[in-house]
Amino acid sequence: MLIRQTVVFPICVLLFRVSFCSISDKSKHLGSRTPYRFIQNDNDAPIKYPGCNATRIWMFSRHGTRLPSEEEILLMKTTLYSLRDKIINQFNKGKGSLTADVISNFAAWETELDPMEEKTLAHEGQQEHMLLAERMQNRFPEIILKKYDNTSFEFRFTATERTQQSAKYFTLGLFDPKDAKNAWFPTAKTWDPVLRFYKVCKKYRKKVKNNETALREQTLYGGSKQMFAALKVMSDYLGFDDVLSLDEGMLIYQACGYETAWYKNKHSPWCDAFDTVVAEVLEYYDDLELYWIDGYGYEISYKPACVTIKDLFEHFSNKERPRASFLFSHSGAVLKIMAHLGLYKPQEPLTHLKKIEKRPWKASHIDSFATNLAFVLYQCQDEERVLTLHQERIIRLPPCKEDLCPMSVLTHAYHDSIHNCDFNKMCHNKKHK
Ligand SMILES: *[C@@H]1O[C@H](CO)[C@@H](O)[C@H](O)[C@H]1NC(C)=O
Ligand SMILES: *[C@@H]1O[C@H](CO)[C@@H](O)[C@H](O)[C@H]1NC(C)=O
Ligand SMILES: *[C@@H]1O[C@H](CO)[C@@H](O)[C@H](O)[C@H]1NC(C)=O
Numbered sequence: 001m002l003i004r005q006t007v008v009f010p011i012c013v014l015l016f017r018v019s020f021c022s023i024s025d026k027s028k029h030l031g032s033r034t035p036y037r038f039i040q041n042d043n044d045a046p047i048k049y050p051g052c053n054a055t056r057i058w059m060f061s062r063h064g065t066r067l068p069s070e071e072e073i074l075l076m077k078t079t080l081y082s083l084r085d086k087i088i089n090q091f092n093k094g095k096g097s098l099t100a101d102v103i104s105n106f107a108a109w110e111t112e113l114d115p116m117e118e119k120t121l122a123h124e125g126q127q128e129h130m131l132l133a134e135r136m137q138n139r140f141p142e143i144i145l146k147k148y149d150n151t152s153f154e155f156r157f158t159a160t161e162r163t164q165q166s167a168k169y170f171t172l173g174l175f176d177p178k179d180a181k182n183a184w185f186p187t188a189k190t191w192d193p194v195l196r197f198y199k200v201c202k203k204y205r206k207k208v209k210n211n212e213t214a215l216r217e218q219t220l221y222g223g224s225k226q227m228f229a230a231l232k233v234m235s236d237y238l239g240f241d242d243v244l245s246l247d248e249g250m251l252i253y254q255a256c257g258y259e260t261a262w263y264k265n266k267h268s269p270w271c272d273a274f275d276t277v278v279a280e281v282l283e284y285y286d287d288l289e290l291y292w293i294d295g296y297g298y299e300i301s302y303k304p305a306c307v308t309i310k311d312l313f314e315h316f317s318n319k320e321r322p323r324a325s326f327l328f329s330h331s332g333a334v335l336k337i338m339a340h341l342g343l344y345k346p347q348e349p350l351t352h353l354k355k356i357e358k359r360p361w362k363a364s365h366i367d368s369f370a371t372n373l374a375f376v377l378y379q380c381q382d383e384e385r386v387l388t389l390h391q392e393r394i395i396r397l398p399p400c401k402e403d404l405c406p407m408s409v410l411t412h413a414y415h416d417s418i419h420n421c422d423f424n425k426m427c428h429n430k431k432h433k
Contacts, residue, residue: 033257064125096239133173306421
């Protein structure tokens with residue numbers, strides 16, 4: 001199962017044919033700030049199986065590339081400016097290993113971000129969803145029609161600007177602009193267990209999300225010798241006399257990620273502050289959080305994703321529902337859904353003791369901006385089958401022995417998700433809202 005998964009997703013090998021491996025190696029370690037253009041599948045040929053017709057699709061996506069949080073923007077406008085000045089000063093004193101070119105790139109660096117724009121969808125995020133929509137439509141033209149009709153399409157997003165805009169640009173990729181304007185969207189709800197079960201799961205919030213102990217492995221890794229060595233390499237390289245703090249190191253890494261995602265044709269100087277070996281350490285630090293807070297670390301993180309899985313199976317069985325359903329949500333939801341389904345599970349829990357480079361649970365591959373999971377229902381003679389795609393590539397869910405997985409195999413394997421999903425009970429939610 002695990003072998004199959006790592007074989008299914010040889011991102012670098014697969015992307016060898018496109019641009020991914022020709023860009024700097026560091027770009028492969030941007031974690032959840034990886035832009036979707038590094039991940040996307042440009043082969044959008046129709047996916048057809050003899051004797052079968054595609055009849056329905058259900059797709060769950062993370063919003064596209066966004067701006068940072070308010071806190072991150074404030075740090076970029078303060079700490080990052082000080083670091084920039086310090087880098088230039090040290091260079092002028094003849095310290096460090098940066099070149100004059102990199103220094104002039106730093107000297108020109110500034111940020112115009114406004115804390116008011118926090119977490120809003122970036123221009124790149126608009127493009128990501130528009131182009132993703134076009135490719136999905138090319139693959140499944142018989143279910144993702146070119147003409148909008150609200151009995152054939154359903155779009156849902158969380159109560160946030162970035163998912164609403166992602167949905168909007170997705171429709172602009174599907175339909176002509178006039179049609180897209182008419183697309184009907186239901187009002188987003190703050191209580192929406194299908195799209196964001198974890199936000200409204202009391203037990204998860206108490207036991208995991210707001211529990212510092214749950215982050216133990218990440219905290220320990222943050223204080224590890226390996227992390228200190230990485231920060232020291234970075235500091236020496238920048239010509240600093242003291243060693244960067246973990247927060248400063250992570251801020252530089254984040255700035256590199258965001259700016260790489262935002263600007264296709266511009267190189268962020270922050271990416272020149274560290275090498276690939278350091279990038280892998282900073283990447284792992286973030287992955288530890290995504291494993292323990294959003295992934296396999298605790299059952300209560302991913303068990304409530306049954307609500308979403310139930311929606312998927314209902315979509316397939318209820319032929320009254322529009323045949324194409326597109327949901328727009330967040331990294332926290334997609335990761336937990338993948339853990340619920342048994343995807344990308346490492347052989348052993350991720351810990352501070354051992355960074356495994358070839359781990360399947362790696363945000364740079366599985367949690368880029370606009371990350372998406374699509375399920376396509378096929379009618380094959382008298383049997384229904386389901387095709388699963390992650391990042392537009394066919395994958396097999398753990399219980400499946402073939403790409404077109406019989407519906408009976410899935411309903412058996414995920415029986416409890418479909419039939420025993422008492423959300424409020426498992427979440428210790430007192431009241432139904
Ligand atoms: C179609 O749009 C109308 C609003 O114009 C809405 O009330 C209705 O629920 C929509 N139908 C579906 C199937 O989404
Ligand atoms: C926090 O997490 C630890 C480790 O899993 C657990 O033992 C503890 O009970 C949790 N605290 C709360 C308030 O749930
Ligand atoms: C697929 O669709 C075609 C054309 O509508 C139809 O003739 C055929 O019977 C369908 N096949 C299956 C397996 O449903």
